[in-house]
Amino acid sequence: MKKARQDKDEESAADLLKAYVGEDVAGIIRELSQKKGYSEFKLAEAVGKEVNETRNLLYKLYNYNLASFIKKKDNKVGWYIHYWTFHEDRVNAFLLGEKKSRLESLKELVSKESRGSLFSCANACVGVDFDRAFELSFRCPECGELLNQENNPDRVKDWLKEIGELEKDIGFLERQKTAKSAERLTENTRLDELEKEVKKSRK
Numbered sequence: 173m174k175k176a177r178q179d180k181d182e183e184s185a186a187d188l189l190k191a192y193v194g195e196d197v198a199g200i201i202r203e204l205s206q207k208k209g210y211s212e213f214k215l216a217e218a219v220g221k222e223v224n225e226t227r228n229l230l231y232k233l234y235n236y237n238l239a240s241f242i243k244k245k246d247n248k249v250g251w252y253i254h255y256w257t258f259h260e261d262r263v264n265a266f267l268l269g270e271k272k273s274r275l276e277s278l279k280e281l282v283s284k285e286s287r288g289s290l291f292s293c294a295n296a297c298v299g300v301d302f303d304r305a306f307e308l309s310f311r312c313p314e315c316g317e318l319l320n321q322e323n324n325p326d327r328v329k330d331w332l333k334e335i336g337e338l339e340k341d342i343g344f345l346e347r348q349k350t351a352k353s354a355e356r357l358t359e360n361t362r363l364d365e366l367e368k369e370v371k372k373s374r375k
């Protein structure tokens with residue numbers, strides 16, 4: 173039961189990201205956020221996956237800009253080992269980016285639908301006009317599902333609802349970002365002042 177509180181916080185970061193990065197990567201985040209500079213071998217052991225699979229998931233996180241690594245030669249075994257660190261401070265920027273791009277595509281869907289020329293898939297990944305749908309052989313370029321032309325007012329209602337939720341989430345994330353940078357600024361000012369004090373006392 174040790175570190176219970178910490179575990180709860182980390183779970184929430186993984187849970188926030190799960191919908192975007194998938195359950196496998198979220199599992200890696202849960203373990204990786206336990207410590208900085210986590211050896212890929214020990215991490216693989218901890219999550220019960222093959223090293224190669226673990227590495228693939230870690231590179232996904234790296235491509236999302238949510239993790240970084242350093243390479244160190246292990247003198248005992250003679251090869252390089254990657255030591256990974258999860259960057260919780262980048263979660264906000266990641267979520268903002270994802271939510272903003274989803275918001276943009278939903279707005280585009282709504283505006284095309286209102287012009288009555290929209291082709292889209294069941295997952296609402298993209299909305300295209302007839303010419304583009306024809307070029308794509310009526311397959312969604314994102315998920316591969318069939319592109320249909322439907323005039324479904326309920327669908328638009330759902331999109332508008334999602335747009336409202338996204339705008340709320342984005343507003344919250346933006347405020348969180350501002351609060352965090354203000355916090356950092358205060359912290360830096362405090363450090364600057366401390367430094368000045370130290371310099372003054374040395375004179």
Ligand SMILES: [Zn+2]
Nearest residue numbers: 293297312315
């Ligand atoms: Zn799709």
